[in-house]
Amino acid sequence: MLIGRSKQQVFGYIKAKVQDKLQGWKRHLLSPPRKAVLIKSVAMALPTYTMSCFKLPKVLCKDIGKMVAKFWWGNGESKRRMHWTSWEKMSHVKGRGGLGVRDIEKFNDALLAKQLWRMLTQPNLLVSRVMRSKYLGRAQDWDKDPPKASSWIWKSLMGTRKLLNK
Template identity: 45%
Template sequence: MFSPNTAEDTRMAVKNILGIQSETWNEKYLGLPVHVGRSRRKSFAYIKGAVAGKVYGWKEKLIAKPGKETLVKAMAQAIPTYAMSCFYLTKSFCEELSSLLGKYWWSQQEKENTIHWISWEKLTKPKDQGGLGFRDMDCFNIAMLSRQIWRLIQCPDSLCAKVLKARYFPMFSMLPHGLASHTPGEACYMEWS
């Protein structure tokens, strides 16, 4: 919260005024890390741990493929949803989550090599296109953030939009000229590309 150059008495004065008890870097608020440093992988390692904990618990049970499908969709892919609606998790982090789920789907043990009969990318396609409808975690993350951006654009008079505009976009629009006419997914993709 404070710069390393901030004097200790200044820190104490600000803490007293704001009513802050302590300052720790690993605190969470509403289930999300308060401080997200340079390494998002470290900040969101708890998500991977939670998904891995669920998956490894299920590996010990004999579950048929329809049951596994339900567990993956309803439990494992739901765990990172709230964090994905607030933060962009890196593509490599999303691939690690998908890898965990793929290993569970194909009943692969820790250091065992098994054949994955269909790629995870094909399993993420809708059922009418030959897939199983699993989420592509990176695309889902972008969609969740696009939804937030779209909400800010559609409701510019909301308190959240006013605060974010004043803090991050005081002199210009949230989206570069020309992107506002696109759908949320297109605008977000063009912004991040």
């Protein structure tokens, strides 16, 4: 897949889909547990497939988080509501006082690290062989930054090396 310079434009459809879902739900008066279920099961699940292959721009992740936070704190009206706690605290697991809503940026990194781990532990997979032959000529190239001419998929995967090393 060819991805140009404007990642916002390429991945903008994700933001539009999430916004459409949230706008449809704003008409209904939903209880907080119902809002939480909708956010976790639909709004946060929409970009999952794309995030397992590509690193989404930070701005896009923040915008989606803002839209979800506005939906959570709002009551269907167009006026702004007070956010009583930070979205960072709300993204903690339920046992630590949060809602259990995923932080999109961290989830994106985790999915990419999972793909990279899969490529490293299963070298006979077709994707592993193709990526290794195209980008990793020698084992020493693992520590180097990806070439500028490499695909956005490879750059995304290699961006999670530090997370994978931890």
